[in-house]
Amino acid sequence: MTKTLAFTICSINYLAQAKTLGESLAIQNPDIEFVIGLVDRLDRVELDADKIPQNTLLEIDKIGIEGFEEMCENYNITELNTAVKPFYFDYFYKNRPDIQNVIYFDPDIIVFEPLTELLNNLVKNQIVVTPHTSVPIELDGLLPDETNLLNTGIYNLGFLATSRGEETYHLIDWWKDRLKTECKIDLINGLFVDQIWINFVPLYYKNYFIEKGAGYNVAYWNLHARQVSEKNSKWFINNTPLTFFHFSGFELKKSDVVSKYQNRITFENRPDIVPLFDFYVNKLKQHHNDYFINFKCFYIKPNKIKKYRRVRMFLQSPLRKLLAILS
Amino acid sequence: MPFFQQKLNNQLHIVYTVCSSNHLPFAFSLGDSLKKSNPKYHFVIGLIDVLPATIHQTEFQIIPVSTLNLPFFEELSEKYTIIELSCAMKPCFATYLFHENPAIQELIYLDADIWVKGDLTGIEEYLETNDIILTPHVTKPLPLTSLWNEKAFLNAGIYNAGFFAVKRTENTFRFLNWWTERERVMGFYDFEKGMGVDQLWLNFVPIYFEKVLVTFEIGYNAAYWNLQERTVSKKDGNYFINQTTPLVFYHFSGYSVDKPQLISKHLLSKKYLSENQALGSLFNEYRANILENNYEYYRHIKPTFGKFIEKKQDSFPVKFIKKALWKIINFIENINLGYYYETN
Numbered sequence: 001m002t003k004t005l006a007f008t009i010c011s012i013n014y015l016a017q018a019k020t021l022g023e024s025l026a027i028q029n030p031d032i033e034f035v036i037g038l039v040d041r042l043d044r045v046e047l048d049a050d051k052i053p054q055n056t057l058l059e060i061d062k063i064g065i066e067g068f069e070e071m072c073e074n075y076n077i078t079e080l081n082t083a084v085k086p087f088y089f090d091y092f093y094k095n096r097p098d099i100q101n102v103i104y105f106d107p108d109i110i111v112f113e114p115l116t117e118l119l120n121n122l123v124k125n126q127i128v129v130t131p132h133t134s135v136p137i138e139l140d141g142l143l144p145d146e147t148n149l150l151n152t153g154i155y156n157l158g159f160l161a162t163s164r165g166e167e168t169y170h171l172i173d174w175w176k177d178r179l180k181t182e183c184k185i186d187l188i189n190g191l192f193v194d195q196i197w198i199n200f201v202p203l204y205y206k207n208y209f210i211e212k213g214a215g216y217n218v219a220y221w222n223l224h225a226r227q228v229s230e231k232n233s234k235w236f237i238n239n240t241p242l243t244f245f246h247f248s249g250f251e252l253k254k255s256d257v258v259s260k261y262q263n264r265i266t267f268e269n270r271p272d273i274v275p276l277f278d279f280y281v282n283k284l285k286q287h288h289n290d291y292f293i294n295f296k297c298f299y300i301k302p303n304k305i306k307k308y309r310r311v312r313m314f315l316q317s318p319l320r321k322l323l324a325i326l327s
Numbered sequence: 328m329p330f331f332q333q334k335l336n337n338q339l340h341i342v343y344t345v346c347s348s349n350h351l352p353f354a355f356s357l358g359d360s361l362k363k364s365n366p367k368y369h370f371v372i373g374l375i376d377v378l379p380a381t382i383h384q385t386e387f388q389i390i391p392v393s394t395l396n397l398p399f400f401e402e403l404s405e406k407y408t409i410i411e412l413s414c415a416m417k418p419c420f421a422t423y424l425f426h427e428n429p430a431i432q433e434l435i436y437l438d439a440d441i442w443v444k445g446d447l448t449g450i451e452e453y454l455e456t457n458d459i460i461l462t463p464h465v466t467k468p469l470p471l472t473s474l475w476n477e478k479a480f481l482n483a484g485i486y487n488a489g490f491f492a493v494k495r496t497e498n499t500f501r502f503l504n505w506w507t508e509r510e511r512v513m514g515f516y517d518f519e520k521g522m523g524v525d526q527l528w529l530n531f532v533p534i535y536f537e538k539v540l541v542t543f544e545i546g547y548n549a550a551y552w553n554l555q556e557r558t559v560s561k562k563d564g565n566y567f568i569n570q571t572t573p574l575v576f577y578h579f580s581g582y583s584v585d586k587p588q589l590i591s592k593h594l595l596s597k598k599y600l601s602e603n604q605a606l607g608s609l610f611n612e613y614r615a616n617i618l619e620n621n622y623e624y625y626r627h628i629k630p631t632f633g634k635f636i637e638k639k640q641d642s643f644p645v646k647f648i649k650k651a652l653w654k655i656i657n658f659i660e661n662i663n664l665g666y667y668y669e670t671n
Contacts, residue, residue, distance in 0.1 A: 131534045136505055139512060146531065147513055147521030154530050174468050182471065182478070188519040190481030199485055199530065200477065202541065203463045210534065303669040315659050319652050326641075326649055 001031070002100040004119060005092055007058075009037040009081055010107040011297040012045065016289035017107035019053040020280075023287075024110045032115070033099075036107075037063075037088045039081050041298040051288045060084055060299070063091040067180055072299045075183060080299060082157070082194040083183035086175040093164060093172070106158035110280065111244045112235055113215070118161055118243075126168045127201060127208040128161040130217040135225035142264040144221055151187045153195035155210075158246050159217050160198070167205045174204070214238045219246035220259045228272040235276060247280055252289045255281055338369035341431060342447075343424060345373035345416045346439040347409050347630040351384075352620035353439040353579075358387040359616060360443045368435075368447065373420040375413045377631045383621045392416060392632070395423050399511055400632075407514060409633030414488070414525035415510035418503045425495055438489035438578060442613055444566050445546060445575035450492050458499050458538040460492040461529060462548040467556050475552060475594055482518040486541065488526035489578045490548050502536045545569060550578035551591040554599060554606075561605035577609060584617055 006025055010018050018036045025034050035056045042059060060068070065087045075083055085104060092102045101122050105111070121128050132149050139145070162168040175197060184191045201208050211217075214226050214237045226237045235242035249259030258265045258273070267274050306312070342361055346354050351372070358370040370387045378391055392400065397419060403412055421434055433454050435447065453460050464480050464487050471477070493499045506528060515522045533539040545568045549557050557568045559577075566574035581591030587610065590599045600607045641649065 134534050136531070136535055139508065145513075146509070146528075149521075150523075150527050150530060151519075151521035154534060178471065178477075187521070190478040190483075190518065192481075196481050197477075199481060200468070202533065203466055203485060204468060212534070301668065304666045305669055307665045307667060312659050316656050319656050323649060323652050323656075326645055326652075 002119075003033070003098050004031070004101040004103065004115075005033045005035060005096065005099045006103040006105060007035040007037055007088060007092070008105050008107045008109075009039060009085060009088060011038070011040040011077065011081065011299075012042075012047070012295040013293050013297065014107045015053055015292045016284050016287040019055065019287040020283045021105055021107055021109055021111070022053060022055045023283075024112065028111055028114050032103075035092075037084070039084060039297065039299060040295075044298050045295060048291070051291055053287075058088075058091075063087060071180065071183075072301070074181070076185075077297055077300045079183050079185065079193055080297075083179040085157070085160075085194050086172045086179060089162065089168075090172050090176060093169070099164070101161065101163045103161040104157075104159065105244070106246060106248070108247045108250065109158060109217075109244050110247070110283070113241050113243045115243070117213075118211070121209050121211065122161055122163040125207045125209040126163050126165040127171060127205060128211050129155040129198060129201060129208065130159050130211050132156050132219075133222040133225065134212040135222070137224060140264070143262050144264070149221070151196075152192040153197075153199055155195070155198045155201070156217055156219070156221070156246070157193075157195040157198055158219075158248060159244070165207065167207050171201070171205065213240065213243070215240045215243040217244060217246050218242060219248050220262045220265045221248075223265050223270065223273065228276055230275055245276060247277070250277070250280070252281065252284050252293070338428065339430060339432070340365075340368045341371055341424060341433075342368050342435045342437055342443075343371040343373060343420055344437055344439045344441075345375055345413050345420055347413060347632075348374065348376040348379045348628040349625055349630065350439050351379070351382075351625045352617050352622040355384045355387065355620040356613065356616040357437060357439055357441055357443065358384070359620070362386070364443050364445060365447045371420075371424065372439075373416060375409065375416055375630070375632060376628075379625065379628055381624070383624070390420070390423075395419060403511065403514075404632040405634060407633060408516070408636060409630040411514050411516055411524055412633045415507075415514040417488070417525055418506040418510060421493060422500075422503050422507065425500075432495050433492065435492045436490065437576065438580070440579045440582065441489060441548075441576050442579065442616075443576045445573045447575065449544065449575070453540055453542060454492060454494045456538070457540040458494045458496045459502055459532060459536060460540050460542055461486045461532060462490050463487070463541055463543065464550075464552045465556065466543050466553075469555060473555070474596060475555075479552075482527075483523045484526040484528075484530055486526070486529040486532070487548055487550070487552075487578070488524075488529055489550075489580065490576070491529075496538075498537050502532065505535065544572075544575070546572045546575040548576060548578050549574060550580050551594045551599070552580075554590075559603060559606045559609060561608055566605065566609055577613075579610075579613060582610070582613075584614060584622055587611075587614055 008018050008021055022034045025032055035058050038057050039060045071083055089102055092099055131154055137146050178197050179194055182191055183193050218226055218237055229236045249261040344354050354372045361368050361370050372387055372389045374389050374391045403415055417436060424434055425431055463485055469476050509528050510525060513522050514524055516524055545557050549568055560567045560570055568574050581593040583592060588597050588600060
């Protein structure tokens, strides 16, 4: 039987989410191994032993990323947590010859169904991605609109499934190379973390599959075309089973907001999603969200500030005045 | 009957372009190249302008944008530059042509600065089983260190909007309507806001619409952005890509008649034209065609439509001083005198 490994990446502050994801996978997909990639150091904090997830925790310093220190210097927490993604893929394929498929999920995802269909797709394809939306977003003036997706990427990188093969290896190497220095949020230069780079997948590779199924990667960016329902304690999206839901931008401390990144979907205008979020709230509480959420990531340094700020300003001011006169 | 009112009837094979009057020599050259390489095609120019006093070409059909009677045209003309406006008109003209002549089953759009050298029947074959055909800018990774790298396509779009072909189907009309709607509101050149005129929108097309073919055919839409994976050669007067594939069309994007040593203003390297004789000969032929088409007359025609942007040109010494001042400011700003860390 082919072996599949699923992993997520987070810092200690998101361990409640990661644990929730792991638990959901264990229920529906007991044959899939689950690993939490931890961008943090466990030896630098004291965690309550009874709260630490029982899942395998693989700390970032254990996978040997060349040039990791520079990445820490140059990236903020979001950039860093996304930039290490291909390095984890690489680590699993190189160190686990028994593994055939490697699947990434963001920690704020819950898997509700057996991933049978996805694993079948990975037999015929090496790369499976999900677009943010496969149905146009109306021009209603709300966020996100399609320009936001053009800025940040056609596909959502909260999910990426791969199977062992030449194209997957090539993708990982190419992506690693880019994310060492170009995993920024820098829209004017075309950049948005690891995600927008995946726009190139259909140009560079042949064995890929774009999963548009309504039950995959359901989130605020596609809820305009997807209705949630519940029947016999099973969740459905537009009458197909909900495979996995992505609670992107949801925070327990502001549990009346669907996502901090958008304003189209609310619990008032979408009562269908309320029971699903209630379910998530309970899970996060049960998995000690309040305890973990305040831990600071070991790798994120406070902002650097240049010395002699005032002297610099003073020296520059006559030059700036001259420039103003010239233009 | 004046040439620009020719009927579209009986014309089943149509290539169209859109441009303002100052770009007509390019459009005419595209038409000339079609006549030679694909004589069965009828060439239509969607003119985003009023007709100039003199028109030197009488064989191609020119349709001034006013003919379309677009209720939103004036609004767009006020907010968009002529480039943005012309790009926004691409889907409008497609819809118009399909509507005006119910017999047309397929349409090919080409930017005015494209030159067709080979047979377009390959596109017709693609359209037998597909509704929408697009071409990517590149098909292989480029090194981050190269003069021209992948980040440009993340901003500007992975497919090039200098070419697309569509078949008359409901699916195509959904695409054209969707595109037109977006172009009306969000057709600016503003990468920071996720807009890149008409082109960036194409990123969605294979996701949103059915029967979309992205063709990797190397003879299509060769241009400065893919020359690193395509070499132009010439044999018996015909052009080839990577030795054996006939060049179907080349896109002279960013080429300036006044700077014949550069392949594009976006790629300021002179090596391409000096190192590749065949490419040099292609560019020379093209340049001769443009000049033949009264470039000197049309180039000075000011576009009637589009937001007027005043280009302020600094005199040379002012430019120099400004540059020097910025250098000093940046030096003072960035010189490393140590750091302290923010406390929160």
